[in-house]
Amino acid sequence: MTWADQVKSIVGLVLVTGLTLAIAVPTHLLLYAAVAIGINWVVALVHAIPFQTEKLFDFFGAITFSSLAILSAAVHLAKESNANDYWRSLVLSCLVVVWAFRLGSFLFLRFRNTGKDDRFDEIRTDPVKFLVIWSLQGLWAFITVLPVELIHTQAKSQSSIQASDVIGIVIWIVGFGIEVIADRQKTEFKKDKANQNKYISVGLWYYSRHPNYFGEIMLWIGITVVAAPQLTTAGYIIVSCFSPALVTTLLVFVSGIPILEAKADAKWGSDPHYQYYKKRTSVLIPWFPRNIPEPEVLTP
Structure with missing residues (x-):
C-alpha cells in the first residue's frame, strides 16, 4: 500500500x-x-x-x-x-x-x-x-x-396515542414485512439447485428488483414518523430525519443498489431474459411490471 x-x-x-x-x-x-x-x-x-x-x-x-x-x-x-x-x-x-x-x-x-x-x-x-x-x-x-x-x-x-403513532407503526410493519418476505423468498430461491446461477424474478422480486431495500427504507421512515412529532424543537426533528435520509442514500446510491446492479450486469448482462426483466421491473418501489413488448429473441 x-x-x-x-x-x-x-x-x-x-x-x-x-x-x-x-x-x-x-x-x-x-x-x-x-x-x-x-x-x-x-x-x-x-x-x-x-x-x-x-x-x-x-x-x-x-x-x-x-x-x-x-x-x-x-x-x-x-x-x-x-x-x-x-x-x-x-x-x-x-x-x-x-x-x-x-x-x-x-x-x-x-x-x-x-x-x-x-x-x-x-x-x-x-x-x-x-x-x-x-x-x-x-x-x-x-x-x-x-x-x-x-x-x-x-x-x-x-402520553396519548396520536395519528402519527398509528401511521408510523403501520409503515414500520409493512416495511418490516416486505423486507422479511423478500429475504426469505430469495433464500428459498437460491436453495433450489435448479436455480443455480439464475436471477430471482418471482414473488416480490417480480414487482421490484430490490424489494428488501424498499422494506428497510420504509421501516425507518415509520420509526421517524412516530418519533419526530414528539421532539421539542424543529432542529431535533430535522436531525431525526437524517435516519431515513441516510438509509435511503446508502441503499439507493452507495453500497446497496449500485453494487448489486453492477454485479448482476456483469453476470447476466448478455442474457436477453435478464435485460427484459430489468427493463420492465421497478428498481426499488414494488409496482406492476411495465407493459413493454418482448424482444424477438424471447418470442416463441
Whole structure:
C-alpha cells in the first residue's frame, strides 16, 4: 500500500470521527455515539484486523443497533417516573431490537454459508482502511437510530396515542414485512439447485428488483414518523430525519443498489431474459411490471 493510500485512510478515519462528534455534541448524544463507535472499534482491533476477517461484521452491526436502542431506553427509564410518558419511546426501542435481531441473524447465517463477503476482498488486509469501515458501521448505526435516541432524550411529555403513532407503526410493519418476505423468498430461491446461477424474478422480486431495500427504507421512515412529532424543537426533528435520509442514500446510491446492479450486469448482462426483466421491473418501489413488448429473441 502506498503512502497516499495510507493518508486517505487516515483522513477517512478523522472524517468519520469528526462527523460523529458534529452530530453527537450539539444533540447531547455523545454517550450513544461513543457506544456505537466503541463497539465497532473493539471488535475491529481485537478480532477483525488481527485475523483479517469480516466474519463478525454484520453480527456486531446488529449488536450496535440493539445496544443503542436498549441503552437509550435504560437511561430514559432511569430518569422517568411516569410510565405513561415513555411507552412510545420504549416501543420504538423494541422495534429496533426486533429489526436488528432479524437482519443480523439473517446476514450472519448467510455469511456462514458463503464463507466470505466480496465487499471486503480489497479491504480486510489493510488495517487502517478496515478500521475505517468498522467506524463507518458505528456511524451508520448511530445516525440511523437517531429518532429513537432523540425521542428518549429530547421528547415532549405526551402520553396519548396520536395519528402519527398509528401511521408510523403501520409503515414500520409493512416495511418490516416486505423486507422479511423478500429475504426469505430469495433464500428459498437460491436453495433450489435448479436455480443455480439464475436471477430471482418471482414473488416480490417480480414487482421490484430490490424489494428488501424498499422494506428497510420504509421501516425507518415509520420509526421517524412516530418519533419526530414528539421532539421539542424543529432542529431535533430535522436531525431525526437524517435516519431515513441516510438509509435511503446508502441503499439507493452507495453500497446497496449500485453494487448489486453492477454485479448482476456483469453476470447476466448478455442474457436477453435478464435485460427484459430489468427493463420492465421497478428498481426499488414494488409496482406492476411495465407493459413493454418482448424482444424477438424471447418470442416463441
